[in-house]
Amino acid sequence: MSEWWRQAVVYQVYVRSFADSDGDGVGDLPGITSRLPYLRDLGVDAVWITPFYRSPQHDHGYDVADYVDVDPLFGTLADADALVARAHELGLRVIVDLVPNHTSSDHAWFRAALAAEPGSPERARYLFRTGRGADASEPPNNWRSVFGGPAWTRVGDTDQWYLHLFDSTQPDLDWRNPEVPAMFADVLRFWLDREVDGFRVDVAHGLLKEEDLRDQTGQEVSSDTFDVGGLAEDAPMWDQPEVHDVYRQWHAILAEYDGDRMAVAEAWTRTVESNAAYVRPDELHQAFNFDWVMAPWSATAYADVIERTLPALAAVGGTPTWVLSNHDVQRHATRYGGGAVGRARARAATLLSLTLPGSAYLYQGEELGLEDVDVTPEHRQDPSWFRTGEPGRDGCRVPIPWAGDRAPYGFGPGAAQPWIPQPEGWAALSVEAQQSDDGSTLAFYRRALALRREWLGGAGDEVSVSVHDDVLTVRRGDVTLAVNCGSVAAALPAGEPLLATGPADGGLPPDTAIWVRTG
Numbered sequence: 001m002s003e004w005w006r007q008a009v010v011y012q013v014y015v016r017s018f019a020d021s022d023g024d025g026v027g028d029l030p031g032i033t034s035r036l037p038y039l040r041d042l043g044v045d046a047v048w049i050t051p052f053y054r055s056p057q058h059d060h061g062y063d064v065a066d067y068v069d070v071d072p073l074f075g076t077l078a079d080a081d082a083l084v085a086r087a088h089e090l091g092l093r094v095i096v097d098l099v100p101n102h103t104s105s106d107h108a109w110f111r112a113a114l115a116a117e118p119g120s121p122e123r124a125r126y127l128f129r130t131g132r133g134a135d136a137s138e139p140p141n142n143w144r145s146v147f148g149g150p151a152w153t154r155v156g157d158t159d160q161w162y163l164h165l166f167d168s169t170q171p172d173l174d175w176r177n178p179e180v181p182a183m184f185a186d187v188l189r190f191w192l193d194r195e196v197d198g199f200r201v202d203v204a205h206g207l208l209k210e211e212d213l214r215d216q217t218g219q220e221v222s223s224d225t226f227d228v229g230g231l232a233e234d235a236p237m238w239d240q241p242e243v244h245d246v247y248r249q250w251h252a253i254l255a256e257y258d259g260d261r262m263a264v265a266e267a268w269t270r271t272v273e274s275n276a277a278y279v280r281p282d283e284l285h286q287a288f289n290f291d292w293v294m295a296p297w298s299a300t301a302y303a304d305v306i307e308r309t310l311p312a313l314a315a316v317g318g319t320p321t322w323v324l325s326n327h328d329v330q331r332h333a334t335r336y337g338g339g340a341v342g343r344a345r346a347r348a349a350t351l352l353s354l355t356l357p358g359s360a361y362l363y364q365g366e367e368l369g370l371e372d373v374d375v376t377p378e379h380r381q382d383p384s385w386f387r388t389g390e391p392g393r394d395g396c397r398v399p400i401p402w403a404g405d406r407a408p409y410g411f412g413p414g415a416a417q418p419w420i421p422q423p424e425g426w427a428a429l430s431v432e433a434q435q436s437d438d439g440s441t442l443a444f445y446r447r448a449l450a451l452r453r454e455w456l457g458g459a460g461d462e463v464s465v466s467v468h469d470d471v472l473t474v475r476r477g478d479v480t481l482a483v484n485c486g487s488v489a490a491a492l493p494a495g496e497p498l499l500a501t502g503p504a505d506g507g508l509p510p511d512t513a514i515w516v517r518t519g
């Protein structure tokens with residue numbers, strides 16, 4: 001069980017918003033490369049980079065027009081190679097994003113499909129169907145786009161429609177057509193040959209749909225945070241049994257390469273068991289644990305997720321992942337109430353995540369204690385905003401502050417605001433400001449990651465979990481974590497204090513967690 005990813009801390013870089021080398025206000029690959037030493041010093045093991053392939057950027061790279069080239073906005077293939085080489089020099093692994101459920105409508109395949117006749121081989125790579133109603137003016141079924149509105153767009157005034165579970169510029173591929181898996185096998189090999197260590201698989205639960213594309217019955221579940229379907233009771237478009245054949249094929253491809261290459265699934269499924277199915281021994285290696293993202297700030301809620309997750313994964317020989325933030329959901333400091341309380345809880349929940357067996361995924365800027373920004377309507381860019389008028393996901397995607405006292409806070413050269421404007425008042429949150437402050441969130445993350453390596457690196461997977469009066473206690477190896485999710489101070493756990501997320505002299509205040517050494 002020595003594969004590196006089993007207990008890796010992985011740092012998610014949202015390319016557009018991490019570091020801008022050329023001053024166009026959008027982050028890029030050379031920007032990331034220049035900041036890799038920062039990630040090494042932070043103490044992470046790997047970096048996951050969101051899509052940087054050729055794309056018209058309607059969904060900020062999750063609409064890929066060419067899977068084997070870099071978008072000029074982000075650099076060149078040579079820049080990608082340089083990034084991977086530099087990361088490896090620094091001892092960091094690189095996970096790239098793979099978007100197999102849909103292409104961009106600018107992809108050569110989709111252009112060819114539109115130019116070809118209904119029923120042609122070109123159209124058969126996607127899901128074109130005849131509309132309903134006498135004049136075919138109704139969509140072929142009742143499915144809704146994850147971004148709002150119908151999941152179908154009509155081709156001109158013909159009777160043909162195409163399926164898009166996301167934006168209309170993201171047509172879904174037909175994974176029952178053998179040309180599609182063949183193309184993606186080549187894409188995997190292209191990046192594996194360029195020495196990437198793994199893939200994050202976008203919408204991994206969506207590739208196959210029930211073959212007859214029947215209507216969905218019942219209502220979509222609504223949740224407070226962004227989710228990519230899969231949670232509804234009847235979901236003919238998600239989590240179909242045949243999708244696992246794809247991952248068996250990919251497992252075999254990854255296994256042809258040395259160095260423990262891996263893949264992590266973004267799979268929104270109804271149960272921990274159906275999620276664990278994606279990491280059976282001959283499938284993918286990890287799946288994001290979205291129950292952890294969805295859990296409220298509550299000792300019993302956390303305990304419940306831990307106690308459901310661990311056995312489900314153990315049953316398939318899988319390794320859990322712990323995720324609190326990413327580019328699709330509100331930052332956890334904001335979800336937990338925002339302000340000083342939200343930030344304190346966020347640190348505490350992070351320490352809890354870092355205690356648990358398995359791997360932890362961090363999202364850029366959480367180590368700075370960033371909260372979501374209230375992006376004004378004229379600056380919103382999320383496709384779901386354009387489709388529904390709901391604020392969407394821009395608030396967690398604002399470029400991060402590196403230095404200085406005004407925008408762009410060292411994000412890039414020049415004085416212009418980046419692609420989503422940064423707020424005033426971020427000077428104190430910049431990397432530069434926090435790195436010399438022992439009490440900063442950044443200093444806390446660095447210490448926590450170093451101590452995790454030291455004390456939990458060889459601690460094994462056994463944990464004991466208990467809840468008393470809103471205090472969750474987790475014992476693993478020689479370390480005990482206690483986190484106080486209640487409203488009154490609690491007793492400190494016995495043992496030598498290793499790290500606390502806030503002042504904890506003589507007692508454990510609300511919204512605070514501590515690691516003590518008990519062994």
Ligand code: GLC
Pocket residue numbers: 059062063099166202203228266327328
């Ligand atoms: C995934 C991505 C999200 C994207 C969607 C469509 O959920 O994380 O950002 O919009 O897939 O590709």
